[in-house]
Amino acid sequence: MAIAAAVALLPLAGALIAGLFGKKIGRSATHWVTIVLVGAAFLLSCYLFAVIVLLGHPPVEGVLYHWVVSGPFNFDVAILLDHLSATMLFIVSFISFMVHIYTIGYMADDPGYERFFSYVSLFTFAMLILVLANNFLLLFFGWEGVGLVSYLLIGFWFKRESAVDGGLKAFIANRVGDVGFILGIAAVLTYFNSLDYHTVFSQATHLLDTTMPLFPGIHASVITVICVLLFIGAMAKSAQIPLHVWLPESMEGPTPISALIHAATMVTAGIYMVARMSPLFEYSPAALSLVLILGATTCLFMGFLAVVQQDIKRVIAYSTISQLGYMAVALGASAYDAAIFHLITHAFFKALLFLAAGSVIIALHHEQDMRKMGGLAPYMPITYLTFAIGALALAAIPPFAGFYSKDAIIEAVHLSTTPGAHYAYFCVLAGAFVTPLYIFRALFLTFHGKKHYEGTVYESPWVVLIPLIALAIPSMIAGGLLIGPMLFATPRLLGSSIFVLPQHNVLATLAEDYQGAQMMAIHASQTMTFWLALLGILTAWLFNLARPQWADSLKKRWSYLYHILVEKYGFDKFNQIVLVHGSRRLGEFFYKVCDLLMIDGLFVNGSGRFIRFFANKGRRLQTGYLYHYALAMLIGLAILLGWFVLGL
């Protein structure tokens, strides 16, 4: 308990020291303090991982303090350390530790050095809290915390308009998801009277037949409503269509955080959350189907977009969205373990790809356009090699890490009976071709072919290369090592953290044919996915290195298709025109017409004018001439007399 809390609080201490005293203690002290504290958190995570996961110690749960007690409701700040959270702790603190080291090299000449370290440590704290939470409230705290730091870091170079816009877009897109998320939490509280995972999950079966009114005349199953609302939150955080729009823009931030936040950790929070909520999602086939279909759509269609990007970071960003789609597909197919498995391998190789891309970017003095790169391989051998390892892992070439996790997902979808599984299977298969296509296109454009830049290029310093190597190793071997224990052992590595109904348990069916990681790699040549992947690499080579002119003629031939891809299917345009301008127009209307013209103009100032109008009329009567008053008196007298005397 205390150790788990310490894992989260150490980076917070680092963030506070760097943030409040960074300028006083200087640059190197700042990075030493934060790195040592995050390093300590990483070591403690290793210890916890060993105790909980490897030695099978029972899960630990504990309340730190009571946040709010109100009526029958009790909201605690409490943590839960089980197989899933211990695994996530390990991954998050490892990647964060690597990114901290890498930052020394990448941000070396940036004036905001201390601020950057403070943010990154703060992010680590928030992410660890998100993972450690034992209830929805603390989960939401971490969830919003990572969102905040993501916003701050995307806009880190705040003098750049595009960076600040990207940050704002990310924050607001995430808030759209949060509306769903907080309503989901409210639904949980309303129907379970508690926000603790344990209480909620253990009572899920009581609510299977309960329905609730949504809108007049529309009723829906409570569990489905909860799951769909929560998933809306996950869609924003994990960049699923149509809430993915912020992730490409987030590339405006410095590359270390693209690796840490927008590839390896924060964006996977949605995946983690759904896996954590598996005891709820399992009882809602409708929600699972939604997850599956949206994930599949994201996986394939965002992959296409990566093919036409020119900015190296944006290629990897769209690739991240697409890979998150794979994870969502796994969730939808009830293969939660496979989703987390892919989350882990993806964290390694995607962080690696980003950091390697960052190494290229600094070598070229912050140039990100791949058309201005080319032929870098001989000058940056280690960067090239590590990028290639990342690319092979992403492309699912055996025996690299991505092969195992992605193959498991594809097979799991193949067996799944969730509605929409056929469509999803088609998408993930097609994705197996698209993924190598875009990542090897990036590899060829960057490291092969002709030079398109001026000046000489040098390999990056060791603080940059060490994290690359440290990430390249798990990108090669983590898949083979983990697939057995994570997916096919009994009990699985994540143990009781994940709940799967027997009729959804596709991984158990897969396990019957599983003969070990080596055999799986050897038998890869008999699978369609492997040949699709090779075909993807071949196509990338053909169109980018061997026959670049073919790509141009293709662009001309299918120009409208190319246009759709470059315009990103019009999501950004739609949001800009309908949502942003629409709400501003509505606001203008309410302000200018309703507030100023009607309420103020007609009623407030109008009543003022009304009174003045009658006062002015009335004033005419008060002429001040004696004979006017005398006349009025006489008339009045005459009327009164007439009334009384004549009895009118």
Place this chain on the structure above:
Amino acid sequence: MWFQQNILSILIWLPVLGAITTLLTNSDRTARLVASSFAIVNLLLCVPLYLGFDSSSFALQFHEKRLWISAYQIYYAVGVDGISLTMIILTNFTGLLVILAGCQAIKLRVAQYMAAFLVMQGMMIGVFAATDAILFYVFWEGMLIPMYLSIGMWGSSNRNYAAVKFFLYTFLGSILMLIALLYLYNQTGSFDIQHYYGLHLSMPIQKAIFFAFLLAFAVKVPMWPVHTWLPDAHTEAPAGGSVVLAALMLKLGIYGFLRFSMPIVPEACAHLAGLMIVLSLIAIVYIGLVAIVQTDMKKLIAYSSIAHMGFATLGCFMVYDILHHASAHQDAYMSLEGAVVQMVSHAFGSGAMFLGVGILADRMVSHSRLIKDYSGVAARMPIFAAFFMLFAMSNVGLPGTAGFVGEFMVIMSAFQTHFSVALVASLTLILASSYTLWMYKRVFFGPIMNQEVTTMQDLNWLETTNYVLLAIGVFLLGLYPAPVLNVLHATIGHLLSLSMPA
């Protein structure tokens, strides 16, 4: 013992005494010093008040009662329960902030400025402490005068229009309240507010009283559609005036609902709760959209205040719906407590943001409050930018900051009434972040466009002190709201049992 028995009177009249002393000083420097020391002492007096308060009881505590006008049985009677205790502490906290900020910003007629705000502070504490209806009314109206003066004297260009609009709007509302109070006096022969509870009046009478109260309180909150005085008053008021307006004066409306409407005319409240919920939701969405398009920072924050107060009124009037579905009173606690917490947290967030606009405007020759005149302030004022980001996040309702707590509790409760209510209310997550952060972006980020920004100095020690105090408030309430809530439980429970239709 004497001290314990009279602590409320001391809290009310000490600032007034301070105001007189301040007026007697002959230099600006001493005026500042005297006023700040009175404000500090008053805040420190809240410590024995808080410690001496028995939070397990709903009864009025620190009760004082002296005959004032015997012919009509009007008493000088004061006392506090959990809600008024919270508000009194908040008043003293805000009072100190405003005086400190005034030390910096006000260069003209310093003594009078300080005196006006000290009197206002005393009157406001009086409003929260009064248990006699006439005493309440006197404080309620008395507080308008220094506010009117502060806008009229230290305000900006269009201050006369705003001051008159402010005065007439609020005064018109409270006249009807007075009539309602007189009617209640006729029924009971007493001006003790407690005697008005549980009268079981007939429905038409209840409705008439409800609307009389509604006009008075809705103007103060302010609720749509009687909100248009607020943006004008805020923009024209000096920074300190805006802070008091936002942090305290708006809360008087909610306080009125809790103290008068709900317990005195419970059946009418239950009957008309639907209307109040709709008006609250309009405030949240409509006003949120209006806030997005504001070009003046103060107007933007003013509109955001109205939207945030929508949450407080929503929390108050949802209880009838919740209890309709649930069996025990307890289920509705969260809704009302959320409303009260929202009142406190909004004081920190919006108060800090209004101070921030003052800080920015002070550094401009033109004293501009227009967003377009600023850009890239973060580069020149990093400490200020960091603080302002914190308060902006509290305004947005980020977990861990004060702004989250009330919003969260109200949204959680809203789901118990109806899905659509919760859905509309939670749209604030998007709207609040849109208007707050879009403004933040345009003011603090980007390249510096205006030459004047390049010469701006970061916060001085006084401004930093103010902001540190506020930041502590924001974090304390956000991370550990229990001390505030513990004081409320018993009072809220009692209030709910009074407010339930038989």
